[in-house]
Amino acid sequence: MQPQEKTRHWGSETGSLARNLRYSISLYRKNNLAVVGAVILFSLFMMAVFADQLAPHPEDAYISHFERRLLPPSSEHPFGTDQAGRDVLSRVIIGTRISLPTAFLVVLVSMAFGMPLGLAAGMLGGRIESLIMRLADIWISIPALVFALAVSAILGPSLTNAVIAIAFMAWPVHARFIRNEVWHIRQEGYIEAAQSMGAGKLYVAVREVLPNAFTAYIVKITTDLGFAILLLSTLGFLGLGARPPTPEWGTIAGEARGYLPDVWWISIFPGIAIFLAVFAFNVVGDGLRNTLGVEEI
Amino acid sequence: MRWPLDERILEVRDLRIQFDTFDGIAKVLDGITFDVAKGEVVALVGETGCGKSLTAKAIMGILPPEAKIVTGEIIYKGIDLLKLKEKDRASLRGKEMGMIPQNPMVSLNPVLTVRTQLTDLINFKDSQDVSLLSYYLGRSRVAEQKNTASEATKILSDVALDNADRVLESYPFQISGGMAQRVCIAMALLGNPSLVIADEPGTSLDVTIQKVILDLLEKKIRERGLTVIYITHNLAVARRSAARIMVMYTGCIVEIWNSSKIFSEPFHPYTVGLKKAIPTLLGTKMIGIPGKVASFVNAPSGCRFHPRCERVMEICRKEKPPLLAIGEGHSVACHLWTQR
Amino acid sequence: MTQGILGHSSGIVKAVDHVSFAIERGKNLGVVGESGSGKTTLGKTLMRIYKPTGGEIWFNGEEVAQIEGEALKKLRRKMQMVFQDPASSLNPRRDIKGIIGGPLEVHDIGTRAERLRRVKELLVSVELSEEYAYRVPGALSGGEKQRVAVARALALNPDLVVLDEPTSSLDVSVQAKILSLLQRLQRELNLTYILITHELSVVCNFADRVCVMYLGELVESGGTTEIFRNPLHPYTKTLLSALPVIYDEELTMLPKVKPLPDSSTRELYASTGCRFHTRCPERIGEECPLTQPTMIEIEKGHFVACHKYS
Numbered sequence: 045m046q047p048q049e050k051t052r053h054w055g056s057e058t059g060s061l062a063r064n065l066r067y068s069i070s071l072y073r074k075n076n077l078a079v080v081g082a083v084i085l086f087s088l089f090m091m092a093v094f095a096d097q098l099a100p101h102p103e104d105a106y107i108s109h110f111e112r113r114l115l116p117p118s119s120e121h122p123f124g125t126d127q128a129g130r131d132v133l134s135r136v137i138i139g140t141r142i143s144l145p146t147a148f149l150v151v152l153v154s155m156a157f158g159m160p161l162g163l164a165a166g167m168l169g170g171r172i173e174s175l176i177m178r179l180a181d182i183w184i185s186i187p188a189l190v191f192a193l194a195v196s197a198i199l200g201p202s203l204t205n206a207v208i209a210i211a212f213m214a215w216p217v218h219a220r221f222i223r224n225e226v227w228h229i230r231q232e233g234y235i236e237a238a239q240s241m242g243a244g245k246l247y248v249a250v251r252e253v254l255p256n257a258f259t260a261y262i263v264k265i266t267t268d269l270g271f272a273i274l275l276l277s278t279l280g281f282l283g284l285g286a287r288p289p290t291p292e293w294g295t296i297a298g299e300a301r302g303y304l305p306d307v308w309w310i311s312i313f314p315g316i317a318i319f320l321a322v323f324a325f326n327v328v329g330d331g332l333r334n335t336l337g338v339e340e341i
Numbered sequence: 342m343r344w345p346l347d348e349r350i351l352e353v354r355d356l357r358i359q360f361d362t363f364d365g366i367a368k369v370l371d372g373i374t375f376d377v378a379k380g381e382v383v384a385l386v387g388e389t390g391c392g393k394s395l396t397a398k399a400i401m402g403i404l405p406p407e408a409k410i411v412t413g414e415i416i417y418k419g420i421d422l423l424k425l426k427e428k429d430r431a432s433l434r435g436k437e438m439g440m441i442p443q444n445p446m447v448s449l450n451p452v453l454t455v456r457t458q459l460t461d462l463i464n465f466k467d468s469q470d471v472s473l474l475s476y477y478l479g480r481s482r483v484a485e486q487k488n489t490a491s492e493a494t495k496i497l498s499d500v501a502l503d504n505a506d507r508v509l510e511s512y513p514f515q516i517s518g519g520m521a522q523r524v525c526i527a528m529a530l531l532g533n534p535s536l537v538i539a540d541e542p543g544t545s546l547d548v549t550i551q552k553v554i555l556d557l558l559e560k561k562i563r564e565r566g567l568t569v570i571y572i573t574h575n576l577a578v579a580r581r582s583a584a585r586i587m588v589m590y591t592g593c594i595v596e597i598w599n600s601s602k603i604f605s606e607p608f609h610p611y612t613v614g615l616k617k618a619i620p621t622l623l624g625t626k627m628i629g630i631p632g633k634v635a636s637f638v639n640a641p642s643g644c645r646f647h648p649r650c651e652r653v654m655e656i657c658r659k660e661k662p663p664l665l666a667i668g669e670g671h672s673v674a675c676h677l678w679t680q681r
Numbered sequence: 682m683t684q685g686i687l688g689h690s691s692g693i694v695k696a697v698d699h700v701s702f703a704i705e706r707g708k709n710l711g712v713v714g715e716s717g718s719g720k721t722t723l724g725k726t727l728m729r730i731y732k733p734t735g736g737e738i739w740f741n742g743e744e745v746a747q748i749e750g751e752a753l754k755k756l757r758r759k760m761q762m763v764f765q766d767p768a769s770s771l772n773p774r775r776d777i778k779g780i781i782g783g784p785l786e787v788h789d790i791g792t793r794a795e796r797l798r799r800v801k802e803l804l805v806s807v808e809l810s811e812e813y814a815y816r817v818p819g820a821l822s823g824g825e826k827q828r829v830a831v832a833r834a835l836a837l838n839p840d841l842v843v844l845d846e847p848t849s850s851l852d853v854s855v856q857a858k859i860l861s862l863l864q865r866l867q868r869e870l871n872l873t874y875i876l877i878t879h880e881l882s883v884v885c886n887f888a889d890r891v892c893v894m895y896l897g898e899l900v901e902s903g904g905t906t907e908i909f910r911n912p913l914h915p916y917t918k919t920l921l922s923a924l925p926v927i928y929d930e931e932l933t934m935l936p937k938v939k940p941l942p943d944s945s946t947r948e949l950y951a952s953t954g955c956r957f958h959t960r961c962p963e964r965i966g967e968e969c970p971l972t973q974p975t976m977i978e979i980e981k982g983h984f985v986a987c988h989k990y991s
Contacts, residue, residue, distance in 0.1 A: 067363050233769035234780075237830075240728050241784040241837070242757035251783070255774035388852035389823075547715035548879060552923035574852060577882075577925035604927050618857035620882040622909060622931045627886060629858030633822060 071335045078331020084324035092140035099134035105291045117309050124309035126300055128289075132310055135291040136317050142292045143321065146207060147272035151265055153211035158218025165219065166226025167249045177223065180216035188213040188275065196284040203276075203292070206285035210275050214268070221264055225257040232256075259336040263329050270325030277318045293318050349416075350536060350568050351377040356399060356413030358392075360637075367637035369395055371592040371645070373413070374664055377536075377568060384571040384579035384600070387589035390634060393572050394443075396589075397538045400570075401440050402430045417536070435466055439529035443541040445521035449513040455524055456509040459496065459531075460489045466532050500527045501557055519550035523557065530561065537562075540572045555582055576619055580604065585670070588612050591635045591645045594664055598671040608673045610650045644676065652677060697723050700899045701976065702892050706840070707867075709874040711888030711905065713881060713920070719897035720877045721765070724843045727875070728762050729753060741840065758788060760841040761834035766850055767826035771818040777804075777829055778814040784836040803832040806869075808862060824855035828862065835866065843875045848883065860887060881924050885909060890982075893917050896956040899976065903983035912936060913985040915963040938962055955988065965989055 073079055096102050100121075109129035117124040123132035165176040188210065195209035229235065230253070238252050279285030280294025281301075288299050293314035300310035358370040369392050377383055385393045398404050400415055402422065415422040417437070422430060442448040450458055465471050497505035500523040508516055508524070516524070522543070529537060542558060543551030555578065562569055573579050579586050580600050588596045588603070588611065596609040607613045614630035632649035635641050641648050647657040656676050664674040697719040704710040714720040725731050727738065729745070738746040745756055761784075764770035771780055781803055782796045791799065801811040807828040818826055827847060834842050844863070848856035860883070866872060876888055884891055885905060892902040893914065901914040912918045915938070922938040939962055955961070958969040968974075968988040976986045 063364075070363060232772075233764050233766060234772040236725075236730060237762070237764055237770045237833070238772075238783060238787075240725075240730050240757065240762050241787055241833075242754045243783070243787045247787055251775075251779075251786075252772055256772070258774075388854065548881075549715065549919055549923045552925075555925075575925070576853065577927050580927045581925045614854060618854045619927055620853075620856075620880070620886050621928060622882060622885050622926065622934055623928065624886070627857035627860055629856075629861065630854040633824075634852075 068335050072331050075331045075334055077327045078334075081324040081327030081331065084320055085328060088140050088144060088321060088324070091137050092144050095138045095141055099131075099137040101131040101134040102138065104130035104134045105138045106289050114303070114307055116307075123313045124307075126296070126310045127303065127307075132296070132313055135296055136293065136314055139291045139293045139296065139314065139317065142203070142286060142290060143273055143276060143318075146203065146276055146292075147269050150207050150211045150214070150272040150276070151268050153207070154214035154218050154268070155265070157211070158215035159222050161215070162219035162222025163226060163249050163254070166223040166230070167245050167253070173223070176219060180219050183213070183216040184220075186213070189278065192275070192279055193282075193284060196279070201279075201284040201287060203286040203290065206276060206279045209279075210272060214272075217268075218264075222257060222261070225260055226253055229253045229256050262336065263333045266325055266329035266332060270322040270329070273318060273321050273325070277314075348378045349376050350379045350418060351400070351570075352414070352416040353396070353400070354414040354416070356396070356415065357411040358395060358399060358404070358408050358413075359411055360407055360409070362638060365638045368640055369408075369592050369637050370399070370413075371640070371661075373589075373592070373594055375587055375594060375597065377570060379535075379568055380566055381585065382562060382569045382571070382583045383585045383587060384573060384583035385587050385589060386573060386576060386579045388574055388634065390591075391589045392592040393574075393589050394540060397440070397540055397570065397572050401434060401438055401538060402427075403434075403440075435462075435532040435534065437534055438536045438538070439532060439534035441522075441526055441529045441537065441539045441542060444545045445525040446513060446518060446545070448525055449521060451513050454510060454512055455516070456490075456493060459493045459509070459524070459528065462528055462531050463489045463492055463496075496527045496531065497524070500524075500530075500561075501553075502527075517550075518546045519553060522546060522550075522554050526554075526558065526561070530565070533565075534567070536568045536570070538570045538572065541574070542571065543578065544573070544575065551578075558582070576604070576615060588615070591640065592637065593645055593661075593674060595646065595675065596671075596673050597664070602671075608667065608671070608678070609646075609675050610652055610677070611646050614649075644674075654680065656680060697726060698897045699973075700892075700894070702890075702899065702902055704873060704875065704890060706873050707871055708890065709867075709876060709888040711884035711891040712875060712877045712894060713879065713884055713891055714894035715879055715920075717896055718894040720894050721845055722897075723894070724762065724845050724875065724877045728760060728843055729756070730762075754788070758784075758837040759839050760843065761837065761839040762843040762845060763827070763830050763834050763847050765846040767823055767830050768818070768850075770830055771826055773818055775817075776814070777816050777818070777821075780818070780829060781814075781833045781836055784833065788837065790837075799836065800832075803835060804829075806835070806866065807832045822855075823851050824859060827851065827859055831859075831863065831866070835870070838870070839872070841873045841875070843877065845877045846879070847876070849878065849880070856883070863887075881909075881920060882926070893920065898956055898973075899986065900957065901983075901985045901987075902976075903980075907980070907983050909934070911983075913979060913983070913990065914987050915961050915989075916957050919962070955986075963989060 091098055107130070109125075111129060112125050113127055113129040115121055115125040121131050121133065123136060126132055126135070161176050165173040191213050192206065192209040195205055199205045199208075226249075235248060235252055238248050243252075276285055277292065277294025277297070280292045281298035283295075283298055286292035286295045288295055296314040297311040300307065304311055353373055353375050356370050356373040357368070360367040360369060373396055385396060387393045395404070395408070399410070400422070404410070410423060413423065417433070422433070449455070465476070493509060494505045497508060502508050502520060502523050508520055513521055539558065543554045546554065558569075559582065561567065571579060571583050583600050586598065586600045586603050587594050588609065590611050596603065596607065596612045603612065604616050604619075607616050611630070617628040618630065620627050630649055635645050635648070643659045643661050644650070644657045645661075647653045650657065654676055660676070662674045662676045662679055664672050665678060666672045667678050700723060702710065712720045712723060722731065726733050733746050736746060737744050740756070740760070748756065778797060778800045781800045785791060785796045785799060790796070797814070800814050804811055804813050809825060809828055809832075813821075813825070813829070818829070821829065847863070848859050851859065863874065864887075867874060876884065878884060888905050890903065891905050891908050893900050893908070893916065895916045901908065901912070901917045908917065909921070912921055918936045919938045922936050924935060926932055926935070954970040954972060955974055958964055961969065965988055974986045974988045974991060976984045977991055978984050979990060
């Protein structure tokens, strides 16, 4: 058995919080795409917060002006107007207020179901674990979109029902992920140490295992957010999610699809917004993986 | 002590290597200078992180890409290795210089059998830049296969692996640590090198197996007249395996002397500290060295050991003591000598 | 603590088989063996991390081999362990005060403020400054991490501390400091140690009694000086002769035995007979592969399990 002091890490040993933060940021910045993604996300977030100030025609979220319908992009309406005369740019900006919080909500709900189940499965093992995992297996084999369609058909299309549908579908992935992380973490020495001091399963799960599972989990959540936006906008496009006149990106694009390809601006611009959001989330998730995956300080 | 010119097989002169880290420049090797004579067995000894493995890698030419050689010379048989092109340097590896790696189990390719790894070495040791095509062509030539197969068995029995056939057929995870170590030794000696660097031999093995490995190495060294540099943190292993010991601390060589004398009469305070810390069977009390190992990023000024030294003087903080000869085969880098 | 017979078998492998020993309060026991000897398993079984499949463990006059639940939790306060690799035995995502305070949290001792105070006390007792409480393990050196592990083990004021290779991953100068720290704490807190290690030279300076294990079996046990001066079991002799030593005077103290062939495969878990017989340089005959030797007392306190002596 050989000494295992830091051999390859020739750096400093103070490890203060400020220094670690700076180090993490510098690691993150090495990935250019991730930085771009972070900028995009920040901009989208700012748009959601300051939508009223940024949108040139904020009232157009819901009010129609039929005299200016279907105008192509111009200096007054950079994204043109839609079939009800509403400024597309404003609707896209206001759309951040719909898409972003809803995506977070979806992921939060999946986490609320999936994480405790995965934790229980990983910590308790035996029959409980088998039960939960088999349940998850069955759930995953149902295609998300089909399920969402079914929910809309039964409960009626709305944003709330879309959230329910997607969140409901997503919990098994979270459960499985957490269970796998728990399995790995349980091999570690400090888990044994905790057990040897008399810690019960709950203490070990919450105080020892979970904080370590979180690094990988955060990366997954970030990518999940991108997925949620995609799914939400798909449902909206199909008319099964947010109903018009809600300015959800997918809904905006879907409403106007009959006008394609001549009147392209109503569908394309929200589509670009969706693309940017999903891309940004994925790429930030990637960047975070590199930053957080680093063990040394 | 300087050996006469033609007896020196390796000379390292003022080697300085640094790394760019987030916290600043880490000056890891700070002027390493030593000689090794032909046929000598020396040990480079130091605690973890002192830079001894890095020195070995510098000699072999397998430094990590982040390492920057600031200055220095590594002269092997009269040629400065640091001035060579990588191509020429690579041709020396294996044929002139061999390295026995630290952890044999991870140094063998886990998805290839021992036979494949050995025969590949045998077949291609003399070629430069083997292309993929010639590799597969070479592998399928049956006539050569027969020769190399018997050579492989011979090589393995040379390192006292009697059940050679069984070992050849195995994957690395199927053989024990001791056997893997012997395979690595065999691979290192395949090219008939003159200089062998053994990186922590036996550290990952049980003590009874370690003894077997060290005895085997001794035998091979005698048989082939090899020059060997042992890299180790285990002072007792260094004492028993090497004739001369070089003690390193935070990137500097602090003392060089014969292994039979250095621990009985150490001069440098660090060596003295090590001596006092070693557990013995004689009931001596184990006393540690106060303080922590110095960081490379903001290394102490002057002598790097001065913050922990019992006999520190003003000059130690200001000037780094040079490595000077103080007796027959005995050199020390300490102001206790320069200021005597 | 008195002795018992302890066996633990999981499936086919008998990790620890028929081990018996005793240690008195305030004294130290060294458990020596190489990889696969079962010494770590023994330590963890004593700590009830594993449950023994057979045998008895007597601790402070109570038999504790099979207890569970609340009784087990109470027992845990009296015996603690310092684990082998400090890097992995400390949770990298917790700070030092959380790590050392963990045992206190688990047993609901004190308020938050009281726990923090105790953590700082413990840090000082392991020779680290109080501000270490706010650091993370990643910022600590190996020696410092191990001190934190010791502090954690002492948080509940145990009587017995099992040390599993506490210094194997440390450099020699740090090792000396950790060992002297442990000895000082032993005097101050009247602790009893069980030191599990493969390094004989450390055991020689630290333990009062030694047990030598090979492949799950106890082959020899006795007072430290006795075992070093007069090793009886062939494995003990081999172990000693393989020890690299610095001083020639030490060399003369060691037996000289021919080095052993490798234990090449797991089939050496011989189901019958002495587990050492395939590698033993002093095999005497048909007895060795057939029956397992039992422990016999050769001199007062010096036990051996070998057919040579029965």
